[in-house]
Each structure stands twice: as structure tokens, then as C-alpha cells.
Amino acid sequence: MSDAAVTMDFHPQPTAGEARPWAFPAPERGALGNGLTVLRCDRPGQQVVAVEINLDAPLEAEPEGLDGVATIMARAFSEGTDKHSAEEFAAELERCGATLDAHADHPGVRISLEVPVSRLPKALGLLAEALRAPAFADSEVERLVRNRLDEIPHESANPGRRAAKQLSKELFPASSRMSRPRQGTEETVARIDASGVRAFYEAHVRPATATAVIVGDLTGVDLDGVLADTLGTWTGDTARPRPVPPITADDTGRVVIVDRPGAVQTQLLIGRIGADRHDRVWPAQVLGTYCLGGTLTSRLDRVLREEKGYTYGVRAFGQVLRSSAPSEPGGATGAAMLAISGSVDTASTGPALDDLWKVLRTLAAEGLTDAERDVAVQNLVGVAPLKYETAASVAATLADQVEQHLPDDFQAQLYARLAETGTVEATAAAVSAFPVDRLVTVLVGDAEQIKEPVTALGIGDVTVVSG
């Protein structure tokens, strides 16, 4: 390669300097007079403050036939109060330079506020107003319902969303809320009205079962005073702890093709359920999953992307669906969705799945190497200070911990546990997370082209549903 004549001076790869200490921040936990739990965390330099509110209003609490009411309620929080119309409320929030997002998921409703610290009191006042006295006006709820109905076809058209919807339907029994779309179907959403939203709010939203997480540069902020004037004015009764039903799933190995004639790619989503953060295996599962498909240099992409070029990228991940602590009524009943997802060009669908299964079989037969385990630990532990640079990322993790009934120091401890997890444990966790004969494979793609090659792989019965 004469044209590659290199004229620069080369130096050996440098060695690392001395690591500077960093720890996941420990929040200060307290409660307001109205029973609202408050976690606060000062992060100097973070001028945009992040506030997360957890409401104990899980999807399974939605009345039968009204799937989506939690979502509509969450959205309606920013559509007017006893003091502001919907348009005024949005205008006042944006005048603070704030953003407010709310969404409903299996564990409950989450509201996320971000605002420059100079306008925190004003924005917290608006948030408190929304929680304390939402208007839920007929006209606004009707509009949100129509808007939601309009969104559904857009979601169905998206191959990734369509695959996720199908996988939930396949894995969970029809009686489980988890088998159905989080934000409802056309049929259920169409039934939602303002009175249904208000009934859900009255049954499940109260300060005594809610938590506020506040993170940012709080230097010079009288947070106690601000909280007393804002979220402290929200009142409500108490509620009994809700038993959390166990999560079951049918992970009999099989393939479902969602037919998209003419699709140039096949969207893959291959999954089952497994351990959540309360399980002792969690750190090993995190490590093993990373080694399998956490990044470009993990086993899956090393073959599927960097050797074969079948894909822009395939990832393996574990995402908690809902969790409860062992001490809760009913005990620890949580689970995580364990999955592999990505998309491959249509013609490569059969070969890509064949390689994917080979990667899983090789992992089970030969295990991870110590070098792989070491790099994974170094990455997962090492990126923590980067990952938690912003207030929003710290607040989100603290709120996740609350939502999953974990101690406030869970994430801090997790880093120590990851560092103690060995190669054998990580291998065992990865293999039991992704057993080759217990995976449900959803393929959104052109059935006419992919059914035959996929059937030939013998990874389970293949059925085709329309798009």
C-alpha cells in the first residue's frame, strides 16, 4: 500500500491517568405535610432543573374496556386547571422556558418537568396546579381522545412500534393488561370521556402515594419554601397499598411475521421476560446482555453488522416492565422485557436470523471470555459520570428507582456489584436470559419473501398476520 505512506510520528498507546472519584448522587429523602414524598439532589452547574413526579396510577388500574384512560389523564394535566385555560397553561409554562411531558406506563404515570432554575418556583406552581386542580374540561378531553385516535395509525405504520405491539400480544395472556397497547386501541380510546378521566384521577392520584424528585443546581434556592407554596398545597386522602399481580408470559419458541408486502427491510424483535432489578442476578444479566448486544463491538453486531453488513445495528436489552419489592403485599412480582431488536435488509432476513441464533448457541456452548467481561464492566461502570452529567438523567434514574420500589442507593450500589460480577455469572445470566428455544420472534416484513427462509431455520412455528 505505497500510497498509504505515513509520515507522522507514532507514539505508543497512552496509559490511563489516575481515576478521579465519582459516585452516583445520593438524594435527600423527605416528605411534605400532605404526604408527598420528596427526593432532592443538588447538582452544581446544572442550570436546567429536572423534576419527576411519580403517580401510583398503573395501567392495570384502568377500568375494563377503558385502556388508554391513564394516558389521556396524563396528557390532560397540561390542558387547563382551575386558574388557567388549556392555552393559557401552555403559554405560562413556555414563558418559563419549561417543558412538561407526561406519560402512562405499566408502573404508573410519570410527569417530567425541565426548567431553568431561575424560573423553578413559577413552573413548580403550575405543575402543582395541574396536579391539584386539573380542569379535565369536556372539550379538551374530547380533543385529546380524537388526537390519540389520529396517532394510532401512525404508530401502526412504524415497523418498530408495530413489532413491539405484536410481541406484547404474543407474550402475555389476553387477560393481562400487558398484552394490550399501553395507550389503548381505537375501540377503547373512543370510549374515554371527561368523566372517565376524572374518575380515574380521583381513584388513583393523591399526594400520599406520589413522589417528587427534584435535581439541579439548587444553590440559593429555598426549596422548602418553594415546595410549601406549590406542591405542598395539593391535598388528598390516603390509600391502601395496591397488591401487584405477578407477570406471566408464554415464551414458547415461535415466529410471527407481520406482513408488510414490499418492505425493503425486516424489523426484528425477539423477546421474552426475565429478572428485574430486585433479582440478585440483575448485575450479571446487565453484563451478559451488554456482551451479547450492548454495542457495536458486542457479539451480535460483530457478526451481523461489522462482518456481514446485514444491518445498521442490532441491540440486546433488558427493560423493566413493572417491579415490586419483596416486602410488598404479594412479594416481588416484577419482570423485565428481555429482547433483541434491529432491522435487516429483506434478502438477508434468513441468513441474519441464522447467524443470530448461531451467536446465541455459541455463547451457550463456550461462554463469555474474561476479556469481554472486563471490557463490559469497564464500560458500564466507567460511563456513569458521563451518563449522569445532566440533572434530567439523574432525576430519571431516581424516579425509576421509586417506581420500581428500589432503595435510593440502588444505582450507586449497582456499580459496586457490577465490578464484583465474574465471567461465569455473566455467562450464566446471558444464557438464561436468551435461551435459544424460549424466544418469541416477531418479524415485521415482506412475508412472501421471508417466510420460507425463516421457516427453514427451525427456530419455531411460523405464522403470518397482516400488517
Next chain:
Amino acid sequence: MPMGHTATAQAGSGGLTATEHRLANGLRVVLSEDHLTPVAAVCLWYDVGSRHEVKGRTGLAHLFEHLMFQGSAQVKGNGHFELVQGAGGSLNGTTSFERTNYFETMPTHQLELALWLEADRMGSLLAALDEESMENQRDVVKNERRQRYDNVPYGTAFERLTALAYPEGHPYHHTPIGSMADLDAATLEDARAFFRTNYAPNNAVLSVVGDIDPEQTLAWVEKYFGSIPSHDGKQPPRDGTLPDIIGEELREEIHEEVPARALMAAYRLPHDGTRECDAADLALTVLGGGESSRLHNRLVRRDQTAVAAGFGLLRLAGAPSLGWLDVKTSGGVEVPQIEAAVDEELARLAAEGPTAEEMERAQAQLEREWLDRLGTVAGRADELCRFAVLFGDPQLALTAVTRVLDITAEEVRAVAAARLRPDNRAVLVYEPLASEDTADAAGTAADETDEHEGADQ
């Protein structure tokens, strides 16, 4: 390494400072200290993007960016990714019309590794670049194109609208992803020539931001990058300037398998770096940035003719910026009804300007976006490079927000009147092929039959 600015905070910079340096080989270096978190961001902007590509080789800058991760003289295969991730860092690279950037965020004590890696590929990529990497990454990029554009509803809108808004032959007529045919046509020799032409220290800006010792950092930069030879083989990009106004409405209607009708448009706006561009940013925010904007209130709340309606700004320095309108219609609403409402709102802003409250809201929103951008070391490193490469002065990054806050309502009105007009836009209308009954189109799985058959034109 002369020409060090002093690190004194400028008014309106939020206390952030940056110093500038230049190596003998022409590499510009920007440093910014911040010891709040033990992390350091390294960002390298090469002054080359899709606007530098030639006919028949669209997508080459981006394909080449992928090749930069395939090893260099001292870094084997995927070593760049492996070493950074193994050091607890994160990394990536991106390609746009105007530049290609590469970045690593590292724990402080691993900063030197990132500098060594970037220098190795800047100086010696061709020692490792081979046919095998080229073929593999060509396939990866083609799959990226399929995943992000071709297999998603409305996925090619950006490409189509760009092609409409900038005339044939204009350097911004095509987007960075390029066409499948051109990706297929690119050769290893093209890639080598691209490197030799564009990847030189004097065509790049390096910024290092965070928990750093500036003297030590500069010494490392000199050690690793200092011996890479400069060269001047690069041709300037073709001229991207165009008349202020298109002069007519350009229009394309697409019949495709999409879930709903959509109206998208690109308005020709002032170049980035001008007061008029900041004024346009505020105008678009008032019109379509968020839940209290005029278009959201009009189309989504009041008329209820749209699922979503928004305006965004694509800031460009080497060609007119684009104001990006995106409206997805509700139910069976027809596009002309939406278009009439949009035109009314644009005309009203052009005639009356924004209210004082709207200005306050729009400025507060843009201010928060800037705080977010500058609130991470990686965001700050990227902005410092951006202003150094595109405007020759990284310090401008630290005061960008004050310039937005300085714009008056009258300037917003004026730019709306001058630019947000029907004769200054390219319009793309999507008409779904399938039944218009959205409830049917979305019907879940099982009961659906063949209604989309033959839809793939």
C-alpha cells in the same frame, strides 16, 4: 502554539470561557475548562460534508465517516470503539451538509487515549483502509438508509424537500445519506482520494472541554497531532448562495403508503450567523415551536384539523437555511384546508408581528435549548467546533443565547414578511394510497387482508 486568547468570561457567556490555539500544521484547538464532573469531551470537526461531494458520488462523506472507525496504522479493526468503550467513554461520528464530526466523551483520566486515537486516524487511516472494510461499511450504510429513510412512513420527505428547495446542481440539492446507486458506485480509490483531499489538520478544529488541565492537554495535542503534515489539496465547496426568495411555490405531491395526509414545506431563510437567522428562529418558534405556538393552537386545538403541527429551523451557513413545516392531518381533513390556515397565520405574523408575550415565550424556549446544549461537556465541545469551523470564532458559541435575546419583535415581523411567503417555499404533500378510513387502516393484524397489496410503487 501562539495566539492563546485569555480565558476571561465574556458578558452573557454564563461564566464559560474558551481559549484558542493553532499548531504549526494548521490544526486549530479550542479548550474550555469545567471541573464540575470528572469527564472530558473531545470533538473534532472536519470542514467537509455532503456539500463537498460531486455528482455521482453522493453519500461519500458519510460512507467515509464510517470508514474512519475501521482502524488506522496503530488501531486494529474496531479498536477505536473497543478502546474508548473499554475506557468508560462514549463516542460517535456524524455527517451533515457542512461538516463531519467525531467525538468522544471520556472519564478525565482517559482523555489522552481519545487524543491518541483521533490523531492516529487523522494521520494514518490509509494504512488500514482496505476493500473488505469498504464493502462491509457500504452494506451497513445502505441498511442505515433503509432503516432511517426508506422503510419508514414519510421517511424520504427530508430528501425530497431538500431536492425541491435547492435547485439541481446546487451543493445542498442532495442530503448526506446519498443515493443507493451512488453508494454502490463508490470505490476504494474514491475513499482514499476523499481522505487525502479533506482529512488534514489544517481542515479541522479540535475542541477539548471539561475537567482538563489546559497546559497538559495542549502538550498532548502537540505530541499526537503535531507531526501530521498539512496539505492544501481541498477545493472550496461550490457556491451555495441563492437569491433571498425562490420566486414561486415549488410543489410535489406524493402518493404513497402513509398513515395520513401530510403537508410539509421548506421555506428559504437567511444564512446561519446573521441576525436575520436568529429572528427567523424566533418567528418559527412563535409559529410552530411547542404547545403554545400559533399553529398548534390553530390547527391542533381550535380547528382540530391536524394531529401535530410544528415548525423547525435547519440552520445552514453555506446556503440559505430552511424553515421546516410539518403538519399531519387529522381524519379525513383535506390539505387545502390546512394550507389556507397556515397561510393566514403566516400573513398575520408578517402583518402584526409577535406579541410581547409571544416574544418572551419564544426567547425563553430558545434560551433553555441553549442551556441544554451548553450544559454538557460534549454539547459545549460541539458548539465550540461549530462556531470555529463555520464562522471562524469559537467564542461566538458562548454568547449565542445573548444574540437571540437581543432580537426585537419588529425584526421577527420583518423576517416573517420577507421570507415566510407562499412564493418562497417548496411544498410536499402526501396522499395515502390506502383507504382514507384511518380506523380501517390501523386495524390490528388478524382481520386485515390484502388491502396494501401492490402499494409498493
